[in-house]
Amino acid sequence: MHVPDEAPVLVRRDGRAAHLVLNRPRALNAINHAMVGLVDRALTEWEHDDTVETVVVSGAGERGLCAGGDIRAVHDDARDGDGTASTDFWRDEYHLNARIAHYPKPYVALMDGIVMGGGVGISAHGDIRIVTERSRVAMPETGIGFVPDVGGTHLLAQAPGELGTRLALTGEHIGAGDALLCGLADHYVPSDALPALLADLATLPARDAVARHARPAPEGVLAAQRPWTDACFAADSAEEIVARLLDHGDPAAKETAETLLGKSPTSVKVTLAAVRRARALGSLEDVLDQEYRVSCVALHNPDFVEGVRAQVIDKDRQPRWSPRTLAEVTDADVERHFAPLGERELGLGGRTS
Template identity: 75%
Template sequence: MTGPENGTGPGAQPNPGPGAEEPVLLRTRGRAAHLVLNRPKALNALSHAMVRRIDEALTAWEHDPAVETVVITGAGERGLCAGGDIRSIHADARDGDGSASAAFWRDEYRLNARIARYPKPYVAVMDGIVMGGGVGVSAHGSVRVVTERSRVAMPETGIGFVPDVGGTHLLARAPGELGTHLALTGAQIGAGDALLCGLADHCVPSGSIPGFLDDLADLPVPEALARHAENPPPGELAGRREWIDSCYAADSVEEIVRRLLAHGDPAAKETAETLLTRSPTALKVTLASLRRARRLGALERVLEQEYRVSCAALSTHDLVEGIRAQVVDKDRTPRWSPAGLAEVADADVERFFAPLGEHELGLAGPGTAAGEDPAG
């Protein structure tokens, strides 16, 4: 997915001219208002300032009768967004008190919830790389468009973190145990599998994206889609459902790994080997988060849970070490602590879900708290 970063890729907007240094470009074309994530050299990674700018734009456009559709795209050729600015999170977790990251997540998760409830069509063009925070600003939208170039993932366990931005809500609702597989492994999927898993709605060839964006200026979204949407390239997950559903139905990560190794399918064994490279703590917290998300139901309640988990992760060894190994030093050899699944106790997992008191995200309002099981 490499290439020039000059905004000329299939999903890119035309050269924006003055103001191009802005991290989020706002423009209106006919009946459509456009958000363009504009940090192509950082693969459009989200900063706190970008989250606030997007939220402000959504407020203005929600009350503007001339705006009938909102569209989000990414500048450059490589993708919509590779996630949050984890270098900043690394520095805050290592050297700061975590307050900057907590404030970023508070606004980001509120934005995710807002996108899911936005009263006008919100069209997310998920061309190229869409990961982590990029999923948060796209997959909660009402119209999610992938292309044959799409690579969608929630890769957090590889950096000692847990899927957030409503990712555990989305993956908990995927068919069978597909979401558990994607959350624990962090595997990237293409257009066909994104549609299968409920992370996207339509596939438009990348070469047709400029024409699709042009048509959104004049046409209602369904008519523009009718002109450009096609069947996606075939995915891989449907053919793996048998072992995915049977292995990931287990109640513990240890048992999931055991079943994968014993299954006999080479892909299952390879998946087990992948899991054993991930943060053991993150794997166990992720599995618990997904199971709880299924019971919590509403996105807002799941985001409250994710906020607790994310804030707890700031004080862990694995988040700092994972980002160091994968992003800062890039030696790809994180030294997890604890180093093995058996060393992660139930109490170690449970502390990630501890209530935050007055610091709760507070999205869901009164009623069932994020950490409570509504089923009893």
């Protein structure tokens, strides 16, 4: 398929490898609906092309693979439209996330630099996920009044102990070592070795090429904090999690409580429920169905427009959440995010291949 150089996704071939390059560097390669379509169309073509043995996804520019979905466009749709453009985008994006997880050829994701939100969705469901010393991986949605999606609650629900719960609620950024620990990545390759890795992917089987360049990752911080993370984040409610963190005595636990308290109270409570339910659901497809329901409701919550305003548009970092506190968010407020959507359901659940 021919894609012009100014296209938001560049498509090229190099030997046995086919490349997808997210190409909106000024927007840190934020994913929009058109990009989802371009990626899906390329994957369809390559799936049936015997000369393509490996698919590689990377980001243009020097800052990272992808900062997430095009949140400004979703914000404008929520504020000024009826939300249909956003839910249509998510429908196709979540189908793409599931497709990546089951793609029949090696799917190599170069998670160099910033990889957040939708960037996790287009990379961390692949079967060969590469991080570098520059990687900063996060699902930061609670900070903008939203919820982790693109299969993020599925991935985080499988992290050891309560590390995934912590990352989902706080939106913390993690480096290579912690991404490997949490199951969001498979191999560490120094960033200066990426050109050589790409050259080898053109001539070698994907796993052989990666094995040439993989190195031990720098140590992260989460392993040492696992005891208090597990003890505090195993609580039954967000309020109890905060109380345990504040009472623990470790300064890092207190800092984590303060981080959590700065997020949207509604988003925190809904996210906690989503991660717990994701563990019980098991399959990525069932979790994506759940995330679609939650996202469709969260889109119309006042915290989403306000959170994007505060963090992305005005950048005053002073969101005015409504409700303001965790205690004011009721069980009914949380439960309505999980109600069936009727004919608007995503319909991925039950897929196994």
